[in-house]
Amino acid sequence: MTQKEFEERTGRSVTAEVYANIEKVYMNTNLDKDAFCNAYKKAPQVLSDLERQTVLVRELFEERRMMANFLIEQAEKWSASDLRDKAISMIGEKEYLRRKIERGFNLWEVDKEMLMELLKV
Template sequence: MTQKEFEERTGIKSNVVFEEANRMYMKAGDMDKDAFCDDYKEHGDSILLAHFYHHSNMLESKKQDVDALKNEIACFLLKKADDWDDNDLRDKAVELIGEKEVIMRKIELELELWDADKSYIKDNIR
């Protein structure tokens, strides 16, 4: 949503308020702009809303940390799977990040693609 759209819908003309409201709007997903702005006009100064928004940001940050750790562990597993020719380690990496991401990491790490990787590629390129 643009600042102009926000101002037209809420009557609030403040860069600071818009920036905060727009961050909330972007985290709201597929929420309609009009519905968001109507609700923001009514509840934008809510302490409870601010608390939940702050908590949402903290959870998002923790999720990013977990995702980074999962990626790091998956890369470790893939390297060890390649070193030891161990399909169980590859399967654990798939559980962590998914088959598509495993293949992407193997390519990035310049690891050999196994038959299972090649089958996945063949089945999913169209």
Template sequence: MTQQEFEDRTGKVITSEEYARIEAMYMAAGNMDKDQFCAEYKKHSSSALVAEYYRRITVLKGMLEERNNELDDAWQKRTNLAEFLLGKAAAYDDTDFHREAVRLIGRKTAVLYKVKSGLPLWDEDIKCLEEVLAD
């Protein structure tokens, strides 16, 4: 919903800062219809409860974004380690390195990395490719 749509539905003229807050609440409302949201907003916009819910949504959203960033960083470190291990497994023909890399990122991801990097495929890698391509 645009700011203009909101203003048309509610009859209220708002600032862009107010609209940013309203839009966050609208997005948090899930699949609520625009008209229904605007009608509810007109009835309850001055409610302390609504203000507290908005504040809490904002805090939780920030926490979720922070956690997602941490998980992305952890996955990237895990992937980097697995790629290093796959290189060492190929260089030294070491099944322990290979097994640990597969445990970290999964067989399909490991095989894809090996194909893209030009690393030699092992029998289990070829078997994985055959299973994927047979689907």
């Protein structure tokens, strides 16, 4: 959304500096232009809080993704079924298998059984 679009939708004029902050908040939310502008007109601070929470959630998802990858790698390295189970509980069976195959790891017998179960119609 451009500054002009924002100003037209909200009926408020803002400086380029203020708009830069508004745009940052807008880009970190999943709201469409109209929903964002309507919410901004009602409570600009709420949107800032929403943006901060959205950024935190994204960071948590990234940490979770990295932890799951680490668990998969360590399970592979040490043949540790407890680490495998934890990775599956974090990301699910399909995502676990996708990541394991993507990294070129061999499928364990239990992985093959899980894959065959998932492929059943």
